[in-house]
Amino acid sequence: MTVDDLTVAFGHGRNRLVAVDRVSLGVPHGAALGVVGESGSGKSTLGRAIAGLVAPAGGEIRLDGRLLPPRRSRSDLRRIQLAFQNAGGSLSPRMPVARILGDAVAAAGVPRERRRDRVDELLEAVQLPTTLRDALPGRLSGGQRQRVALARALASEPEFLICDEVTSALDVSARGAMLNLLIRLRRQYGWGLIFISHDIAAVRQVSDDIAVMYLGRTLELGPGEAVVAAPRHPYTRTLIEAIPVLGEAPAGPPDDVDPPDPRHPPTGCPFHTRCPLRPRAEPAGARCVTDEPTPITRGLPHHAACHFPPPLERT
Numbered sequence: 001m002t003v004d005d006l007t008v009a010f011g012h013g014r015n016r017l018v019a020v021d022r023v024s025l026g027v028p029h030g031a032a033l034g035v036v037g038e039s040g041s042g043k044s045t046l047g048r049a050i051a052g053l054v055a056p057a058g059g060e061i062r063l064d065g066r067l068l069p070p071r072r073s074r075s076d077l078r079r080i081q082l083a084f085q086n087a088g089g090s091l092s093p094r095m096p097v098a099r100i101l102g103d104a105v106a107a108a109g110v111p112r113e114r115r116r117d118r119v120d121e122l123l124e125a126v127q128l129p130t131t132l133r134d135a136l137p138g139r140l141s142g143g144q145r146q147r148v149a150l151a152r153a154l155a156s157e158p159e160f161l162i163c164d165e166v167t168s169a170l171d172v173s174a175r176g177a178m179l180n181l182l183i184r185l186r187r188q189y190g191w192g193l194i195f196i197s198h199d200i201a202a203v204r205q206v207s208d209d210i211a212v213m214y215l216g217r218t219l220e221l222g223p224g225e226a227v228v229a230a231p232r233h234p235y236t237r238t239l240i241e242a243i244p245v246l247g248e249a250p251a252g253p254p255d256d257v258d259p260p261d262p263r264h265p266p267t268g269c270p271f272h273t274r275c276p277l278r279p280r281a282e283p284a285g286a287r288c289v290t291d292e293p294t295p296i297t298r299g300l301p302h303h304a305a306c307h308f309p310p311p312l313e314r315t
Helices: 043-051 074-079 097-107 112-125 142-154 172-189 200-206 224-229 234-241 286-290
Strands: 002-010 017-026 032-036 058-063 080-083 160-164 192-197 209-214 217-223
Touching: 002 043, 017 043, 017 058, 017 209, 017 217, 032 043, 032 200, 043 080, 043 160, 043 192, 074 080, 080 142, 097 112, 097 142, 112 142, 142 160, 142 172, 172 192, 172 200, 192 200, 200 209, 200 224, 209 224, 209 234, 217 224, 217 234
Parallel strands: 032 192, 032 209, 080 160, 160 192
Antiparallel strands: 002 017, 002 058, 209 217
């Protein structure tokens, strides 16, 4: 999967909102990319655009080298599946699990005589007992509903899976179990994965590389270990500092400043209004207000869209 200069916008004129702004990234076959950032950073819109649910305003998306058009065919839509954040809202409360998965299996073209067995295979794949076939979503726990939603996404045997905040509503034990399940399934089926979350600790657990988004732009992209151990963008550092540590008070937002209005983003670096480094870098820091950092492109080992990034650490 490769994405080059992808842009997604909503509205027109003064009310135009650029939700994804010239994002470029790549996911090798069988690898996992984590996308992290605060709410409103464009993560979910990026995932929906890659899955074909939102039409991009510009840029290209390729799978196995083939350009995916803005209007996807049914076969192209099956190749990339998306597991939604709110499993409770995405599952019909009046349909039992067997019907929910059965409809997905039927849409994937499985013959009628094979559908029951295929539903059981999907339940077993996500580590749910087949005794839940007749259960309504309201009888399931949050973790079980999320697994049913994941099983539905796997019904078409996709080549690529996008998970959008699939652990955000789960408790600690269910979240850990879901992350371990995703790791096992990716190794078992070999599909590529984009894991979207605001939780950089969860992203690191399942991802080979990490992309950090803010106001629709990618501010840092690199190997997961390097991004977490030696972040090169101030925004990434604030996300890592916000990870809860037992016995310590959680860190607040940088300088207690609210994020800018995404409809009217700042000039220059989008993070400069909240950046703790720019005031220390004056007068050279004036560049942060007036000049946009060089956008991130695919193929770089560990890049940050920052005028004052620390040097790369040698390994």
